[in-house]
Amino acid sequence: DTGVSQDPRHxxxxxxxxxxxxxxxxxxxxxxxxxxxxxxxxxxFLTYFQNEAQLEKSRLLSDRFSAERPKGSFSTLExxxxxxxxxxxxxxxxxxxxxxxxxxxxxxxxxxxx
Amino acid sequence: GQNIDQPTEMTATEGxxxxxxxxxxxxxxxxLFWYQQHAGEAPTFLSYNVLDxxxxxxxxxxxxxxxxxYSYLLLKELQMKDSASYLCAVRVRSNxxxxxxxxxxxxxxxx
Numbered sequence: 001d002t003g004v005s006q007d008p009r010h011x012x013x014x015x016x017x018x019x020x021x022x023x024x025x026x027x028x029x030x031x032x033x034x035x036x037x038x039x040x041x042x043x044x045f046l047t048y049f050q051n052e053a054q055l056e057k058s059r060l061l062s063d064r065f066s067a068e069r070p071k072g073s074f075s076t077l078e079x080x081x082x083x084x085x086x087x088x089x090x091x092x093x094x095x096x097x098x099x100x101x102x103x104x105x106x107x108x109x110x111x112x113x114x
Numbered sequence: 115g116q117n118i119d120q121p122t123e124m125t126a127t128e129g130x131x132x133x134x135x136x137x138x139x140x141x142x143x144x145x146l147f148w149y150q151q152h153a154g155e156a157p158t159f160l161s162y163n164v165l166d167x168x169x170x171x172x173x174x175x176x177x178x179x180x181x182x183x184y185s186y187l188l189l190k191e192l193q194m195k196d197s198a199s200y201l202c203a204v205r206v207r208s209n210x211x212x213x214x215x216x217x218x219x220x221x222x223x224x225x
Contacts, residue, residue, distance in 0.1 A: 004156075031211055042118075042201050042215030043157065055210065091156070101211040102147060105156040 004106035006092050012112045013082055020078045021109040025094030032075050033103060034067055035091040036060065043091055049075060082113045116140040118216035120202050125222045126192055134187045134219045136202035144208040148176055148187045149201040151218065157201055161187065189221070197223045 005024045013019050025032050030051050035043035046065070047057045051072040061067075064082075069075040079086055089110050093103035117139040126132040138146070145164040149157040163169055163178035163185060175188040189196055199220050203213040 033212065040122075040217065042203070042217045043213075045212055045214065048210065048212055050210075056212070095211050097211055100162045101145070101205065102159040102162060103211065103213060105149075105158070107156045 004092055004094055004104055006090075006106040006109050008109060009107065010110045010112075012114065014114050015084060016081055018078065018080045019082060019111060020076055021090050021092075021111075023075045023077070023092030023094075023106060025074070025092070026096075026104055027073075029094035029096045029104070030072065031095050031097060032069055033093040033095075034075070034077050035093065037089045037091055037108070038087075046077075046090075079111075082111075084113050087111055087113045116204065116206060116214040118202055118204055118214060120200075120216045120219045122217070123220045123222070125224060128192055128194060128223055128225050130192050132189045132192060132221060134189070134200050134202075134221070136185045136187070136216060138183050138185070138202070138204050138216075140183075140204050140206050140214065142206040143180060143204060145205040146176075146178055146185045147203040147205065147213060148174075148185075149203060149215075151199045151201060153198075160200075192223045194223050194225070197221060 007022045033048040034046040037043045049069040064080045067077045089108040091108045093105045120136045148160040151157040161176035173190045199218040201218045202216040
């Protein structure tokens with residue numbers, strides 16, 4: 001068990017470009033979450049999956065954002081036509097829904113849009 | 115939306131005790147979590163309270179009062195490595211495990 005891993009850890013892009021982030025959850029975890037965190041703020045919920053089904057999307061997730069979890073294992077988060085306001089840390093978390101149900105977070109993918 | 119409030123910053127001396135308060139007003143409640151986040155790193159789970167009272171885990175304790183919408187995280191015998199952001203989070207519903215976070219409290223431990 002290597003924990004939740006995210007790739008890339010850092011991404012610098014120009015405004016208008018598309019970016020994609022990948023998350024590999026802990027292997028037995030069926031629930032996967034994407035959060036966004038900006039400096040000095042707590043994580044904000046974006047979307048979550050149970051197995052391959054995307055069950056909820058935040059209003060923060062504009063049409064430029066799309067997330068998938070095609071086989072119920074890894075997930076991708078794509079941002080199209082990036083804007084400077086998209087600059088943030090994108091965190092992925094997973095859980096298997098134990099009694100406590102704590103989320104296990106990856107170290108995040110930091111996006112800088114120039 | 116969910117409203118979760120905690121102080122922005124706290125400073126304390128090595129070896130001392132610090133108490134981080136968190137108040138919440140949410141559409142539902144199914145547990146309160148505390149996470150620690152060092153700069154540039156992932157949040158890591160510290161504690162979970164779903165019933166009123168105190169949960170103790172080594173140097174860290176967490177308290178919950180559901181009637182008051184209030185929790186605190188108590189850090190004892192502070193060490194330099196405890197300098198971090200501490201995030202209060204509420205699970206609003208029982209079926210999706212989604213957490214709503216406060217903005218975090220940055221604790222600085224001074225020698």
